[in-house]
Amino acid sequence: MRLAFSIALRFLKSGKGQTILIALGISVGVAVQIFIGSLIQGLQISLINTTIGSSSHITITSENDSKTIKNWERTMYESAISSPNITYISPSIDGPASINYDNESASVLIRGFLLEDGDKIYKFKDNLYEGRFPAKTGEAMIGKDLAIKSNTRVDDDISLITTSGRVYRIKITGLFDLGVSSVNDSWIVTDLETAGDILSIDGISSVEMQVDEVFAADSIAKDVQYTVSGEDLKVDNWKDLNASLLSGLNGQSVSSYMIQVFVLVSVLLGISSVLAISVVQRSKQIGILKAMGIKDKDASLIFVFQGLMLGVLGAILGVGLGIGLLKMFTTFALNPDGKPVVPIYLNGGFVGLSGLFAVLTSSIASLIPARITSRLNPIEVIKNG
Amino acid sequence: MGNIVELKNINKIFGEKIQTQVLFDINIAFEENTFNSIIGESGSGKSTMLNIMGTLDKPTSGEVYIGGKRTDTLNKEDLAVLRNQIIGFIFQFHYLLPEFTAKENVLMPYRIKNYKVPKEIDQWADELLNFVGLSKVANNKATNMSGGQQQRAAIARALINKPRIILADEPTGNLDSETTENVYSILRNINADFNTTFIIITHDQRIAEKTDRIVEVKDGKINLDVRKAEKY
Ligand SMILES: Nc1ncnc2c1ncn2[C@@H]1O[C@H](COP(=O)(O)OP(=O)(O)OP(=O)(O)O)[C@@H](O)[C@H]1O
Ligand SMILES: [Mg+2]
Numbered sequence: 055m056r057l058a059f060s061i062a063l064r065f066l067k068s069g070k071g072q073t074i075l076i077a078l079g080i081s082v083g084v085a086v087q088i089f090i091g092s093l094i095q096g097l098q099i100s101l102i103n104t105t106i107g108s109s110s111h112i113t114i115t116s117e118n119d120s121k122t123i124k125n126w127e128r129t130m131y132e133s134a135i136s137s138p139n140i141t142y143i144s145p146s147i148d149g150p151a152s153i154n155y156d157n158e159s160a161s162v163l164i165r166g167f168l169l170e171d172g173d174k175i176y177k178f179k180d181n182l183y184e185g186r187f188p189a190k191t192g193e194a195m196i197g198k199d200l201a202i203k204s205n206t207r208v209d210d211d212i213s214l215i216t217t218s219g220r221v222y223r224i225k226i227t228g229l230f231d232l233g234v235s236s237v238n239d240s241w242i243v244t245d246l247e248t249a250g251d252i253l254s255i256d257g258i259s260s261v262e263m264q265v266d267e268v269f270a271a272d273s274i275a276k277d278v279q280y281t282v283s284g285e286d287l288k289v290d291n292w293k294d295l296n297a298s299l300l301s302g303l304n305g306q307s308v309s310s311y312m313i314q315v316f317v318l319v320s321v322l323l324g325i326s327s328v329l330a331i332s333v334v335q336r337s338k339q340i341g342i343l344k345a346m347g348i349k350d351k352d353a354s355l356i357f358v359f360q361g362l363m364l365g366v367l368g369a370i371l372g373v374g375l376g377i378g379l380l381k382m383f384t385t386f387a388l389n390p391d392g393k394p395v396v397p398i399y400l401n402g403g404f405v406g407l408s409g410l411f412a413v414l415t416s417s418i419a420s421l422i423p424a425r426i427t428s429r430l431n432p433i434e435v436i437k438n439g
Numbered sequence: 440m441g442n443i444v445e446l447k448n449i450n451k452i453f454g455e456k457i458q459t460q461v462l463f464d465i466n467i468a469f470e471e472n473t474f475n476s477i478i479g480e481s482g483s484g485k486s487t488m489l490n491i492m493g494t495l496d497k498p499t500s501g502e503v504y505i506g507g508k509r510t511d512t513l514n515k516e517d518l519a520v521l522r523n524q525i526i527g528f529i530f531q532f533h534y535l536l537p538e539f540t541a542k543e544n545v546l547m548p549y550r551i552k553n554y555k556v557p558k559e560i561d562q563w564a565d566e567l568l569n570f571v572g573l574s575k576v577a578n579n580k581a582t583n584m585s586g587g588q589q590q591r592a593a594i595a596r597a598l599i600n601k602p603r604i605i606l607a608d609e610p611t612g613n614l615d616s617e618t619t620e621n622v623y624s625i626l627r628n629i630n631a632d633f634n635t636t637f638i639i640i641t642h643d644q645r646i647a648e649k650t651d652r653i654v655e656v657k658d659g660k661i662n663l664d665v666r667k668a669e670k671y
Contacts, residue, residue: 056554068538342534345495346548346596347523350515433495436530437486 058352061343062359065336076328077367083321084372084412087314088405089379094310096399098303102268105299106292108176108232110262111271112140112278118286122257129261129284136281137274142264144171147246149253151214151222155204162200163240164214166249175264178230178243184208185228191248195228197238214242214252222252268292318415326419329361333423333430340427341435354424361420368416369409376405441507442468443604443636444492449501451487451659461487463659465501469652471603472634474627476647479656485640486608488656492638493526493606494518506603523551527597527635529607534593535581541592542568542577548600560599567595571625587618594622598629605629607639611646623649 066073114133116123123129126145134143147166152159165172169188173179178195179187185208188194196206206212206226214222224244231238246258265274275291282289293300333340340353377400384394451462461484469475479485490496491503494510503511505525510518522528527548535544545564546556556564568577571591576584584592590610597605607626611619623646630637639650647653655663 057550064538338534339536339538342536343547343551344519345493345522345528345530345534346551347519347521348551349519352551433490436490436495436534 055352055355057348058355059359062356062363065332065339065356066360066363069332069335072328072332073364073367076325076364077371079324079328080321080364080368080412080416081370081372081375083317083324084369084408085375085379087317087408087411088373088376089383090310090313090317091404091408092376092380092398092400093383093396094306095401095404096397098306099399100397101299101303104233105296106268108234109292110175110260111265111268112263112275112289112291114261114263114278114282115259115288115290116284116286117288120257122255122259123261123284123287124257125284126258126261129282129287132282133261133263133278137265137277139265139267139270139274140263140278141266142171142174144168144175144262145246145258146172146260146262147249147253147255148259149216149249149255151216151242151252153204153212153214155206159215160200160204161240162196162214162242164242164244164249164252166244166246166253169243169245172243172262175262176232176243178228178232181230181232182228183231185226188227188244191245191251192223192225193227194224194242194244194248195230196226196243197241198229198231199235199238200240200242201226201229203239216252216254218254220252224248224252318411321412322415322419324419325361325364325416326422329357329364329420329423330426332360333357333426337430338435340430341432344430344432345436350428353430354428357423357427358417358420361416361418361423362413365413365416369412372412373405373409376408441471442504443471443506444469444638445504446488446492446498447502447504449488449491449498449503451484451491451496452499461659462491462498465659465661467654467661467664469636469638471636472630473652474630474637474650475639475652475654476650477638477640477654477656478642478644478647479662483656484659485656489606489608489638489640493528494522495528523548524600525603527600527602527605529590529593529597529605529610531609531612535584535589535596537581540578540580541573541584541588541595544581544592545595545599548596552600564595564599567598568592570628571595572621587614587622590614590618590622591625594625594629598633598635601633602635604636604638607637609640609642611641611643619643619646 114129130143130145134140144167149164150161151164152161208226208228210226211223212226214224216222265271271291272293275289279289343353380398380400384398387395389395445468446465449462449465450460452458452460465488477485477489487496491498498511502509505521510521513521536547542564545567549556549560568574571594573588573591573595576588581589611622614622626637629635641647652666654661
């Protein structure tokens with residue numbers, strides 16, 4: 055066993071050029087895998103972040119006539135304890151209204167939150183580009199697009215006309231840009247009390263939540279549904295509402311796996327063919343060793359060890375190369391604003407797994423040459439010089 | 440004296456579709472501690488016979504005994520152990536492992552048996568290298584040695600495990616006459632010092648005449664078997 059290892063090492067050392075070539079071949083495979091895998095994971099994560107990062111993952115609404123949740127403090131409490139995966143939770147009062155400016159009018163969506171809680175979900179503060187966060191009743195913030203088209207500035211008052219025809223003046227303290235035009239164009243964000251007052255809603259419209267595992271939102275939603283006790287409550291989650299996005303992501307994942315499998319297969323074929331050639335090259339040596347009494351098993355092990363060592367070498371080089379490629383990509387392929395074109399997501403576990411796969415693949419690849427070796431009869435070598 | 444190698448009714452046929460019989464009903468035995476030569480025309484079956492004795496090849500029919508033990512029925516594992524410990528091979532083409540130094544080559548049969556080389560075996564390897572006049576090139580890679588040096592290294596290698604029998608197939612086939620003399624005197628000394636049995640195939644009539652027994656193979660049969668009077 056140890057002899058097989060030391061012979062394998064010597065064979066690799068004495069065929070340096072070939073050894074380096076195979077190791078490079080493996081490392082390119084590993085690097086491509088790490089690069090593509092990280093790229094696609096990065097794409098998916100950024101897509102999910104922009105899509106649902108600043109929105110409610112699970113929403114409880116009421117299906118009764120008034121569409122309001124009366125006993126909402128209890129619903130909030132029950133939701134919060136229903137699953138440890140729920141990170142943020144906020145009540146919300148929503149309703150339509152319109153504003154007049156110049157000679158036009160625009161429909162808007164009034165959104166009232168417990169502002170500090172709502173902010174954790176929607177990140178208004180982080181995206182407030184002018185003014186300040188509303189501090190008391192009668193204050194609100196609006197989105198960038200709405201501010202521009204209605205020519206509203208910080209500290210202006212605007213008049214909201216509700217569906218029942220009432221007019222309500224509200225003071226704008228800040229302008230935000232969440233990067234989603236439908237939000238920027240229509241939301242008027244204020245506290246629960248103000249929203250309830252404007253819309254004459256007794257209770258709240260919904261409870262909104264974010265969870266730590268976005269892809270588990272559906273199963274967490276089930277836990278919520280199970281725990282909340284109010285009548286007529288309906289629990290929705292983002293996955294049910296975004297089926298087409300999800301199937302897109304799935305397709306992307308599948309094609310990413312396909313690429314990775316093909317890379318693996320080509321690494322496997324490459325290594326096993328090169329190792330098979332190296333068995334032929336070394337058949338004389340194997341013949342001599344067998345004539346001297348090396349056991350078939352140990353002779354085969356020489357090539358298994360070669361495969362293993364080449365795999366480890368290739369994996370180390372490949373991880374270096376892959377990470378180097380990613381670094382280069384994020385350093386040089388930039389948008390005008392200095393952010394990378396594609397945000398790369400470097401996952402240590404995935405990188406480790408790619409390396410491990412290379413080692414495993416090389417070991418498997420060495421089984422064919424090992425088998426050839428085991429069958430080699432020393433007499434063939436001794437007779438044919 | 441007991442027989443160290445014995446062939447009983449050995450037949451060897453090569454090929455499946457086109458069959459060529461190379462050995463015909465060979466019966467021969469070699470005693471311990473003797474120095475024997477096998478001669479014969481090219482293609483007469485000498486190497487085939489030697490390879491069967493050395494368990495590298497299997498007879499089509501007949502029995503092979505080494506040290507009184509039947510070997511043609513042993514499995515591959517047991518044969519490997521037998522080749523490693525009882526038999527030493529010297530081939531016509533030197534067959535050193537080119538990736539290893541002379542000394543590493545000499546130690547290889549020992550390391551096949553036992554990976555760790557104890558001090559006394561390391562010294563024994565040095566002694567053998569000295570014995571065949573290779574102390575100076577002990578750490579040269581096999582590829583950096585002359586043909587005669589490689590052949591002598593192969594002889595030292597055949598001896599490292601102190602085998603009871605050495606099978607040599609034209610060990611001086613491609614050496615000049617002075618080196619040939621040199622190699623034979625080494626083999627003779629080993630035979631005297633370590634009581635090793637030698638069976639040597641040679642084309643060289645002068646060398647054959649110096650051995651204790653000459654066996655001539657002709658068309659796959661033992662044609663002549665001459666022993667020197669003083670040895671027997
Ligand atoms: N695998 C094989 N298939 C068919 N015929 C074979 C095979 N191996 C050897 N032979 C034949 O067996 C005969 C004996 O071969 P062998 O090598 O024993 O001869 P030899 O006496 O050692 O000759 P040389 O002195 O040239 O080495 C030859 O005619 C050879 O062609
Ligand atoms: Mg021959």
